[in-house]
Amino acid sequence: MPTKSTRSVFFISDGTGITAETLGHSLLAQFPDCHFKQVRMPFVDTADKVRDCVRQIREAAASQNVRPIVVSTLVDQEIVAVLRQADAFFLDLFDKYIAPLEAELGTKSTHTVGRFHGIAESEDYKARIEAINFALAHDDGQSNEKLAESDVILVGVSRSGKTPTSLYLAMQFGVKAANYPLIPEDFERNKLPADLVRYRTKLYGLTITPERLSEIRRERRPNSRYAALDNCRNEIDAAQKLMRREGIPFIESTSRSIEEISAKILHEIRISRTGY
Amino acid sequence: MPTKSTRSVFFISDGTGITAETLGHSLLAQFPDCHFKQVRMPFVDTADKVRDCVRQIREAAASQNVRPIVVSTLVDQEIVAVLRQADAFFLDLFDKYIAPLEAELGTKSTHTVGRFHGIAESEDYKARIEAINFALAHDDGQSNEKLAESDVILVGVSRSGKTPTSLYLAMQFGVKAANYPLIPEDFERNKLPADLVRYRTKLYGLTITPERLSEIRRERRPNSRYAALDNCRNEIDAAQKLMRREGIPFIESTSRSIEEISAKILHEIRISRTGY
Incomplete structure (x- = not known):
């Protein structure tokens, strides 16, 4: 039997968060039997803000008795390091894709903040x-x-x-x-x-x-x-x-x-x- | 010096392709010095259609003298297997995320076709x-x-x-x-x-x-x-x-x-x- 208990999903981004949400929705739609509580956290671009995320993730884990899922598109590795202090299941877009792309293209990414910046x-x-x-x-x-x-x-x-x-x-x-x-x-x-x-x-x-x-x-x-x-x-x-x-x-x-x-x-x- | 030569990027999906495109855009935006030619291929849900993709990827590789990038959100593994016959740099959303999510959630994904189905x-x-x-x-x-x-x-x-x-x-x-x-x-x-x-x-x-x-x-x-x-x-x-x-x-x-x-x-x- 699939579980019907609720699990929090955090969309964390240093930009608008729209990319993280779009990605996350398409993934979660594959699991219609699970119940997710979705929390959007855009513009997480300072140590203070990411510490607040960590706190909220911990609270969700404690109240739901299951570790939350974190879909993130953060590029600043110092901020990522703080976020990783939370006990969560991390789906990190840039981690999984940017590094391999840099190798393939033979050039460094700009690590710009967010998708829509300058658009x-x-x-x-x-x-x-x-x-x-x-x-x-x-x-x-x-x-x-x-x-x-x-x-x-x-x-x-x-x-x-x-x-x-x-x-x-x-x-x-x-x-x-x-x-x-x-x-x-x-x-x-x-x-x-x-x-x-x-x-x-x-x-x-x-x-x-x-x-x-x-x-x-x-x-x-x-x-x-x-x-x-x-x-x-x-x-x-x-x-x-x-x-x-x-x-x-x-x-x-x-x-x-x-x-x-x-x-x-x-x-x-x-x-x-x-x-x- | 970053290269200014053109490289094709294919967005391949068995649904609308919007997820693949959104994901792809946010990744490519990290490499403003590269020039990409973007090709959208939605509704790739049969062997015939995916073979047509493979053919177009090969043509692009031959004319640009560099292997194309393929951002895909295909879920049917038989179709994925055909696509993989092309020589390309693959960024596969479901490959990288769905399998780990299944393990985390302790349940199988529905492998539904596309993000918007039934929405x-x-x-x-x-x-x-x-x-x-x-x-x-x-x-x-x-x-x-x-x-x-x-x-x-x-x-x-x-x-x-x-x-x-x-x-x-x-x-x-x-x-x-x-x-x-x-x-x-x-x-x-x-x-x-x-x-x-x-x-x-x-x-x-x-x-x-x-x-x-x-x-x-x-x-x-x-x-x-x-x-x-x-x-x-x-x-x-x-x-x-x-x-x-x-x-x-x-x-x-x-x-x-x-x-x-x-x-x-x-x-x-x-x-x-x-x-x-």
Whole structure:
């Protein structure tokens, strides 16, 4: 029987801690039967701060009666040495990877503090911020001024997941994603919105089950025709028919996260990213 | 002298590849003198697909005359075995971490495919999507209907970075971040916007250098009073004075990424995240 007792996991970093967390989440997700209490400790860059970490790790060990797990991305070896005084199971990113990489590349690492330090000046970062602004300006068909600049235009019925997906594509990948709703008028005319016809090769559809769509829409407008299950079913059927006829690829969003949807879209349209 | 020749880095995953990329970026950032060509290969979950990876790795090695680096998060050991036929420098996440974790936890990992699989049903994921919708509904002071529900309300002059930061806080951390502009009328009255007074403890300010603000505003409205350097300087001075007087903590956004700004805000306000 897997244990259901709680074990603390500390994400310790001298920077934002985002790398340690991302790494840690992907590892812990492999052990769904265990129960973890996650504690984020970013900006641990002095002896005082790391001693505070050690104290908290000891307290967690004492109260849970099991040694905590520590996922760390610290680079300062003096701080690491203090941290190691705690009795914990250590997963140290730099320890395991940086040293071998230095040997392979034949050069020393800068041991810079944290992943994002200095990134705000990079071209990649600026492209991501520009893409976020683009996604906001071209959300829900509110502007078609610069659709020609888009890398992809997401289409689908209202509340099928277009907005968060377009924001994620922008934020994570610097992809300029517009989104455009398919509405009952389009289905009556049985045609793509006129603004989109010339950009057909940029279109990518999202679809969703009628049950889930109805649930989401009810949260927004309870007891409405808009949210009624039969109406949702009709809209989705019509949207899928339209997308098939127009040769627009589409993906089911119901049980997928925006990360999965975005990665799949990116993979399929093979947008070539430059720089960074 | 560090080499400036190009070396390919492959991010290979049976899922979205986002974990492999995040991990890889943080490692490569330690070697700014090296030039890397990054290739993303997600959804590598069949023998055919991994053989295609091997072929591309060999081609890169031949054309660059150096063995590529492979950052992988594959869990299927048969697929890993095929990948290992390529001559590359392997950084394998699961190899280095999953096996030791299994020993520590006394249980087998599920070897699920990818980090995000099944996440769409989790409470954490739903909270993140809800937070994104909240950030969009409460962007730029456009609604104050549910400000009481916010975890934080970002304030600052127009174009100081509030919108992308609030979206990042939502997307990465599930934090409900509203944002509200400080405008010339507020400075003339020398008072906080009336809507915000009752939420003073939730306020967090962003500031920026006048030079950078003027640059950003010129992109939006060239040759305007709005973008003029002296006007930007006056607005920023007045905003900082107002924030200091009201006891609102604030952070300089000029040379920081939204990841850094968000992590710092989160750290300082110590929002307690639950679940996941």
